[in-house]
Amino acid sequence: MAKRVTIKEVAQQAGVSYQTVSKVITGKAQVTPETEARIRKAIHDLGYRPSHTARSLRSNRSYTLAYSWPPSPRDQANPILDQFLQSMFTEAEQHGYYLLTFPYHADPAARVAAYQDLIDTGRVDGFIISSVEYNDERVLCLLENKIPFVAFGRSNPELVFPCIDVDGGAGLRMATRHLLEQGHRQIAALAWPEDSRVGNNRLEGYFSALQEAGITPPPDWVVRGEGRVSFGFKATRRLLALPPGQRPTGLVCLNDAMAIGAMHAAQERGLQVGVDLAITGFDDAPMVQYLNPPLTSLRQPVWEIGRQLIQMLMDQLDTGEQPDPLCSLYQPELMVRASSTGQFAGFENVS
Amino acid sequence: MAKRVTIKEVAQQAGVSYQTVSKVITGKAQVTPETEARIRKAIHDLGYRPSHTARSLRSNRSYTLAYSWPPSPRDQANPILDQFLQSMFTEAEQHGYYLLTFPYHADPAARVAAYQDLIDTGRVDGFIISSVEYNDERVLCLLENKIPFVAFGRSNPELVFPCIDVDGGAGLRMATRHLLEQGHRQIAALAWPEDSRVGNNRLEGYFSALQEAGITPPPDWVVRGEGRVSFGFKATRRLLALPPGQRPTGLVCLNDAMAIGAMHAAQERGLQVGVDLAITGFDDAPMVQYLNPPLTSLRQPVWEIGRQLIQMLMDQLDTGEQPDPLCSLYQPELMVRASSTGQFAGFENVS
DNA sequence: AACGTTCGTGCGAACGTTCGCATTAACTAT
DNA sequence: ATAGTTAATGCGAACGTTCGCACGAACGTT
Known part of the structure; x- marks a missing residue:
C-alpha cells in the first residue's frame, strides 16, 4: 500500500x-x-x-452509526430490509457517516452487552433501533448512558425517545374501507395475539372503519394467531365454515403471510379470490404481486422512513437536542391488486 | 455521558x-x-x-470490514441478503471486527470512489464484494491498491483474487437429473442472455445432465431472456405451444422469478404444475414454499458462505497471505417440493 | 568477584490530527 | 503619534493508546 x-x-x-x-x-x-x-x-x-482515525481521536467523534436487527426465520424474508438499509446508509453518506452492522443476540444480556461494547469503546456516535419491545433493554441502556439514538417503532409511553412509526391503524382502516367500497359488509380480520402492541394498533383501524360503516363485527370475525401462512390457512378455513349469514366475504390480514394462507384456503374451497373472498395483506412483500391473483397489500414508506431516521439522528448529534415532534407517524399506502378487486390483466406485462 | x-x-x-x-x-x-x-x-x-480510536491510530488497523451491494429492484426481494449479512457480521464479531455498509452507486466511477474513500481515510481493513462483473472496477481498484478483499462470485480468469462461488452448473445438473428421475425426457430451460457469466455456467449443468441421459435438446428448449416473472410466463407459453412430440414436460429455470411466471403460464392452460409440467427454480426465495404448489428450488448455503468469506479475509489480514485454495465452490441443495413432484400435503402444517 | 544472559518493567516517542490560546500585522479612530 | 480592534496564522498540547528500545535486577557460569 x-x-x-x-x-x-x-x-x-x-x-x-x-x-x-x-x-x-x-x-x-x-x-x-x-x-x-x-x-x-x-x-x-x-x-x-x-486520516479518519486521527480525526476521530481528537474530535471524539467516530462518524459511524450502528444498527442491529433480528434475523428473519429461514422461511420468511424480511421484506423491507434491503431498502431500509439502503436508505439509511445512503442518507448517512450524505453526512459523512457510515452504517455499521452487528449481531442481534438472542439473549437479552448479550444483546445489551453488544450495544454497551460499541458505546464503551467509542466505536459509534449513535444507534438506530427497530423491532422495539415493551421495556426494551436496548432502549433502557441507551437512555441511561445518554447515547443518541432513534427508533423505528414505538415502545411503552413512559420511555421517551425519538421515533418514527408506521400508522398501522390507519393502514388497516384504509384496507377495511377499501373492502367496504368494493361492496363487502362482512369483513373479518386475521390478527396477532392480544399481547402484540403493533397488532392491536393495526386492529384498531379495522374496528374503526367498520364502526364508521355502522357494522358491529361478531367476535368470530377476529381470529388471532401467529403471523404465518399455516395460521392464515387454518383460520380462513374456519371463517369459511361459518353460516352464510355470518361468513365473511372480505378479509383483512395483519401481514402478508397470513393473507397468503387465506388465499390458499379460499382456493381450496373453489372460491375465487377477489370475487368470492376479497383479501388484503400488510407489508407488500416484493413477491406478493406475483401470486395468483396478486395480493392487495399495505406498503410502508421504507425509504422515507430510513432516510428520516438518519436525518433525526444527525440533527441530534449536531445540536444535542431532541427532534420536534419526538415521534412521527408515517402513513402506509394501499397497493390495490386483484386479491381484493377480482380484476387482473395477467402476467404478460408484470415485471 | x-x-x-x-x-x-x-x-x-x-x-x-x-x-x-x-x-x-x-x-x-x-x-x-x-x-x-x-x-x-x-x-x-x-x-x-x-479506546478503539486510539488503538486504531497507533496500530494502523480499524477492525472494520466493509460491504456494499446493489439494491434490489422494488419488485424483487434479495432472497439471501438477511442471512448473508447476519452470517458475515456474526463471524466478524468473533474476530473483534464489525461490518460497515455503504451505498453501491449506480455510476461505476462513483462506486469506485466510494471504495477509494474508505481506503484513503483508513476506514476499513478489508472488503467483501459480491455481484462481481467482468473486469469489475472494484476488483481492479482493490487489486491495484493491494487492499485485502474476498469475493462472493467469480470474475474473468485473469483477475486473481480470493473468492467463493456457488456451483450453479452443479445445481442445474442436480435439478435436471431430478426431473429425469421423475420420468421426464423433454426438459426445457429458461435462461439469461448469452453474455451472462453466471447464467452460462448454470446452463452448462443442464446440458451436461441431458447429455448423460443421452438426450440432445432441440434449440427450442432453451429460451433466453430476463430473470423476471413476465419473461418466464411468456417463454413458457411459447414452450407449451410446441407440438406434442417436442413440448417439454419438465422445465428448469435459472432463477425463481422465471419459475413463478412458468407456473402461472402452465396453470393458465389448465395444466397441473408438478404433474403435467414439472418446474424447478434457483435461489429458494423464502416465499416460494408458500406458492401453490410450493416450488422446487436450489438453495445456496448462504450462512456457510458468509462465514467462510470472513474467515478467509481474517486469515489474509492476519498472515498477509492469500488463501489456499484461492477459490472455493460450494454446492447448492435441491429443495424438492410439489412443483416438480406433484405431491403436496397442504398448507395446514407449513410454518 | 566479574561477566554474560534473561526477564520484567519503564520510558520516549510516535500515530495524525484538532482545539484553544497567543502573537503579529494591519487598519481605524482619536 | 498613540491606542484599540480585528483578522490571520502559528504554536503547544492534547486525544489514548502501542511500539521499540533502554535499563536494572536476578540468576548462572567461570
Missing part, C-alpha cells in the same frame, strides 16, 4: 503550518482566500486525505 | 506504568502473574475499556 500523505506534508508544500491546513479542511477558522487556494492546491497535488 | 476511564488511571491504581497495562491487554510482552493480576483487577474495578 502506498504511504499515506500526512497533513504535515501538505503544510510544507503550501508553506503554512499544519494547523492552518486543518483550519481549511474543517472550515472552523478564517483563512485568507490566497492561503486557502494554496493549501487546496497542495491537497489536490499530493492527493491528501485526512 | 460518563467520563471514559483511561489507561493512565488503570496504571495509577495498579501502581505500574501505563505501557505495562497495554502489554497486559495486548498480550505481546511477558508480565509476571502478580503484576498481571493486579492490573486486571484495576481494569475490572474501574470498568476500563480501551
Whole structure:
C-alpha cells in the first residue's frame, strides 16, 4: 500500500503550518482566500486525505452509526430490509457517516452487552433501533448512558425517545374501507395475539372503519394467531365454515403471510379470490404481486422512513437536542391488486 | 455521558506504568502473574475499556470490514441478503471486527470512489464484494491498491483474487437429473442472455445432465431472456405451444422469478404444475414454499458462505497471505417440493 | 568477584490530527 | 503619534493508546 500523505506534508508544500491546513479542511477558522487556494492546491497535488482515525481521536467523534436487527426465520424474508438499509446508509453518506452492522443476540444480556461494547469503546456516535419491545433493554441502556439514538417503532409511553412509526391503524382502516367500497359488509380480520402492541394498533383501524360503516363485527370475525401462512390457512378455513349469514366475504390480514394462507384456503374451497373472498395483506412483500391473483397489500414508506431516521439522528448529534415532534407517524399506502378487486390483466406485462 | 476511564488511571491504581497495562491487554510482552493480576483487577474495578480510536491510530488497523451491494429492484426481494449479512457480521464479531455498509452507486466511477474513500481515510481493513462483473472496477481498484478483499462470485480468469462461488452448473445438473428421475425426457430451460457469466455456467449443468441421459435438446428448449416473472410466463407459453412430440414436460429455470411466471403460464392452460409440467427454480426465495404448489428450488448455503468469506479475509489480514485454495465452490441443495413432484400435503402444517 | 544472559518493567516517542490560546500585522479612530 | 480592534496564522498540547528500545535486577557460569 502506498504511504499515506500526512497533513504535515501538505503544510510544507503550501508553506503554512499544519494547523492552518486543518483550519481549511474543517472550515472552523478564517483563512485568507490566497492561503486557502494554496493549501487546496497542495491537497489536490499530493492527493491528501485526512486520516479518519486521527480525526476521530481528537474530535471524539467516530462518524459511524450502528444498527442491529433480528434475523428473519429461514422461511420468511424480511421484506423491507434491503431498502431500509439502503436508505439509511445512503442518507448517512450524505453526512459523512457510515452504517455499521452487528449481531442481534438472542439473549437479552448479550444483546445489551453488544450495544454497551460499541458505546464503551467509542466505536459509534449513535444507534438506530427497530423491532422495539415493551421495556426494551436496548432502549433502557441507551437512555441511561445518554447515547443518541432513534427508533423505528414505538415502545411503552413512559420511555421517551425519538421515533418514527408506521400508522398501522390507519393502514388497516384504509384496507377495511377499501373492502367496504368494493361492496363487502362482512369483513373479518386475521390478527396477532392480544399481547402484540403493533397488532392491536393495526386492529384498531379495522374496528374503526367498520364502526364508521355502522357494522358491529361478531367476535368470530377476529381470529388471532401467529403471523404465518399455516395460521392464515387454518383460520380462513374456519371463517369459511361459518353460516352464510355470518361468513365473511372480505378479509383483512395483519401481514402478508397470513393473507397468503387465506388465499390458499379460499382456493381450496373453489372460491375465487377477489370475487368470492376479497383479501388484503400488510407489508407488500416484493413477491406478493406475483401470486395468483396478486395480493392487495399495505406498503410502508421504507425509504422515507430510513432516510428520516438518519436525518433525526444527525440533527441530534449536531445540536444535542431532541427532534420536534419526538415521534412521527408515517402513513402506509394501499397497493390495490386483484386479491381484493377480482380484476387482473395477467402476467404478460408484470415485471 | 460518563467520563471514559483511561489507561493512565488503570496504571495509577495498579501502581505500574501505563505501557505495562497495554502489554497486559495486548498480550505481546511477558508480565509476571502478580503484576498481571493486579492490573486486571484495576481494569475490572474501574470498568476500563480501551479506546478503539486510539488503538486504531497507533496500530494502523480499524477492525472494520466493509460491504456494499446493489439494491434490489422494488419488485424483487434479495432472497439471501438477511442471512448473508447476519452470517458475515456474526463471524466478524468473533474476530473483534464489525461490518460497515455503504451505498453501491449506480455510476461505476462513483462506486469506485466510494471504495477509494474508505481506503484513503483508513476506514476499513478489508472488503467483501459480491455481484462481481467482468473486469469489475472494484476488483481492479482493490487489486491495484493491494487492499485485502474476498469475493462472493467469480470474475474473468485473469483477475486473481480470493473468492467463493456457488456451483450453479452443479445445481442445474442436480435439478435436471431430478426431473429425469421423475420420468421426464423433454426438459426445457429458461435462461439469461448469452453474455451472462453466471447464467452460462448454470446452463452448462443442464446440458451436461441431458447429455448423460443421452438426450440432445432441440434449440427450442432453451429460451433466453430476463430473470423476471413476465419473461418466464411468456417463454413458457411459447414452450407449451410446441407440438406434442417436442413440448417439454419438465422445465428448469435459472432463477425463481422465471419459475413463478412458468407456473402461472402452465396453470393458465389448465395444466397441473408438478404433474403435467414439472418446474424447478434457483435461489429458494423464502416465499416460494408458500406458492401453490410450493416450488422446487436450489438453495445456496448462504450462512456457510458468509462465514467462510470472513474467515478467509481474517486469515489474509492476519498472515498477509492469500488463501489456499484461492477459490472455493460450494454446492447448492435441491429443495424438492410439489412443483416438480406433484405431491403436496397442504398448507395446514407449513410454518 | 566479574561477566554474560534473561526477564520484567519503564520510558520516549510516535500515530495524525484538532482545539484553544497567543502573537503579529494591519487598519481605524482619536 | 498613540491606542484599540480585528483578522490571520502559528504554536503547544492534547486525544489514548502501542511500539521499540533502554535499563536494572536476578540468576548462572567461570
